[in-house]
């Protein structure tokens with residue numbers, strides 16, 4: 001509306017010539033602008049009282065809940081459960097997917113849901129397009145946002161959905177209807193889809209004038225979940241910031257003057273795998289309204305940052321940095337930094353509250369990248385003092401804590417994690433600067449101030465920083481400081497190649513897609529009764545567990561590559577579905593049973609067991625003969641494998657309980673139970689100290705020795721959650737009825753967890769326990785790797801032997817009398833190496849508690865002997881023991897360093913100690 005200022009006769013906004021300029025106050029303006037101006041005055045007077053984010057959110061929820069009988073559903077975690085199939089929760093519908101796909105368990109509390117409303121926490125970072133780099137540069141992108149939504153699951157459809165939407169917008173939010181545009185699906189001949197005239201007519205019948213109802217194609221107005229599954233047309237509601245007849249041309253152009261504010265999806269088709277569409281029996285409505293965008297509309301600003309979700313953060317930053325305030329410009333680096341720091345702190349807070357921690361993989365890696373980017377901007381652009389970003393968490397909690405209580409609950413933890421990350425960032429930054437210096441001086445000849453992907457990979461691998469790798473997300477920041485261009489894309493490709501190579505072994509293969517499950521259900525095949533996995537008994541007489549070996553079952557289906565077969569034959573991998581089984585399917589961190597399925601003429605080796613929608617799939621291959629659908633078969637599990645898992649699983653629970661007694665806010669993040677060892681991941685707000693490990697080890701052993709009884713119970717979820725001190729897993733989806741596992745009864749009750757695993761019946765059966773490694777990175781999840789049973793015994797023994805040998809060796813070196821020859825020393829070192837090698841290959845690693853004692857002996861030995869020049873070079877050329885003996889000439893240092901590097905470094909995790917030298 002600049003035209004009234006320059007008094008020309010050309011209206012700037014529309015670029016049109018107006019002869020009839022009018023007077024408005026002291027100015028002459030065109031008629032269009034007059035209209036807009038009058039409207040804005042009207043708006044200021046009537047409609048636009050300041051709307052807070054809380055008011056926008058709550059009005060939405062109240063409207064659907066109170067006026068239209070919707071059930072308020074809590075936002076699901078930002079970290080999706082395994083079967084939701086996305087990286088981060090990125091839309092409101094993620095948690096309802098099983099309802100749309102019709103794969104939801106009938107006992108699930110949500111299976112009866114008809115109408116729902118909520119505000120869903122969403123994160124969009126990474127994926128194919130790296131939009132992270134865009135956040136902060138414009139005025140409306142975010143890594144974290146809220147999606148308001150209402151749903152109908154086989155309940156109301158288009159008419160009700162549209163009329164409720166219009167009612168909310170015009171009566172609650174009080175938006176004039178002439179500021180809204182409505183789009184509908186205009187059909188697609190190529191796909192054989194007719195236009196959604198029904199929706200068009202509905203809008204007209206609700207009083208929308210026909211020049212405001214516009215058709216668009218597949219891209220804008222047809223929604224699908226993927227290549228197959230539920231899909232359908234959608235109708236979008238757009239808000240017009242300008243007003244006036246010319247805005248119609250701006251709908252769906254991506255220009256900020258006319259913005260989409262609400263999308264209503266009507267799921268009415270199912271797309272089959274061959275691409276054809278069939279009508280759905282039950283139709284659904286899924287809608288999404290971005291809270292931040294709606295809030296901006298309600299405050300008549302086109303920037304989502306000019307709202308109460310961000311302004312308090314900007315104020316807090318300004319106050320502590322003593323810099324100028326946020327100016328809202330897009331081409332201003334300070335304003336950009338303001339937006340990045342505020343947005344990223346919100347995202348990190350929400351993720352950490354949901355249990356995510358910065359790390360090197362998957363979502364944890366994304367979180368770390370976001371945090372690093374936040375620190376970079378806060379330090380380099382805003383000169384924010386160290387420790388200020390964590391304090392912004394309070395502002396986030398103030399703004400979002402009411403809607404998402406988990407933020408309040410974990411406020412201290414969030415601050416701790418961000419603070420740890422900041423320390424980590426500083427440390428890595430210092431090392432990175434040195435690495436860049438070194439790298440640039442040693443690559444002078446390339447001189448073009450460009451670092452290729454290969455050079456970057458070297459930096460990442462730690463070539464320029466004594467083996468201390470620089471995380472790739474640090475590189476752009478360093479590149480900026482050194483003004484060098486970096487081939488980040490090339491590096492990305494190399495990293496991805498590495499990862500995909502790793503993932504080939506790791507990816508979870510889809511054995512049964514939802515479609516095949518549907519087919520199986522359609523054939524009348526009932527889910528597998530796998531309750532027999534719990535049918536085992538302890539016989540004190542022979543000190544043995546008795547499993548139902550040879551159990552009889554019937555083959556109900558055979559699958560290969562997600563297709564149904566009538567017979568399993570040949571060397572290919574098959575999945576056999578049985579009517580009942582005693583095999584344990586991988587679940588809750590405990591790996592599956594192994595074993596075999598036998599018939600009179602077939603032997604099937606079961607290498608893995610997976611449970612898909614209560615169907616238990618025995619995966620493996622025919623060793624001989626064949627097995628067909630309908631065959632009667634006999635089942636055998638490998639008992640040692642199962643028993644090892646049982647001991648380790650119970651030991652996991654004991655460790656979990658003991659951790660909670662010495663640390664605050666312990667949260668189990670995962671576990672992996674195999675027959676040979678188990679690992680336990682957890683987070684805590686307490687500092688983990690070396691001496692805790694010995695205490696923990698002793699406490700667990702004490703529980704084992706006290707012979708507590710272990711009981712399994714089955715009860716409704718709500719009832720189980722009432723149990724005091726019940727231990728549940730973060731981000732785990734529990735069914736309506738759950739198993740509980742209690743250790744100890746009555747007054748000697750030690751712990752109760754929700755758990756469907758298999759356990760020993762008495763803690764005594766675990767015999768022995770030890771911790772073999774504990775990663776105590778201040779970032780990321782803390783992980784303990786542990787052993788139980790005979791493996792633990794052997795590891796503890798190894799630790800003592802090693803200690804003894806090392807002490808002998810120490811005495812030998814220190815003795816003034818040079819009676820021993822270097823050959824004696826070599827012999828002794830060989831003895832030590834023998835233990836270490838044995839430990840390193842199949843045998844358990846030495847126990848943490850003795851490891852440190854041993855390590856200190858080695859360090860002490862090292863200090864007693866002077867280093868020889870040129871020794872490092874010599875060391876590199878030595879790679880076998882034979883050569884070693886030839887090369888060694890009374891050089892004790894050599895021996896010790898070799899010992900340290902070659903054996904200890906790997907098996908005794910000396911790396912940790914070495915790395916701390918850098919800090």
Ligand SMILES: [Zn+2]
Pocket residue numbers: 588649653753754755756757
């Ligand atoms: Zn468990």
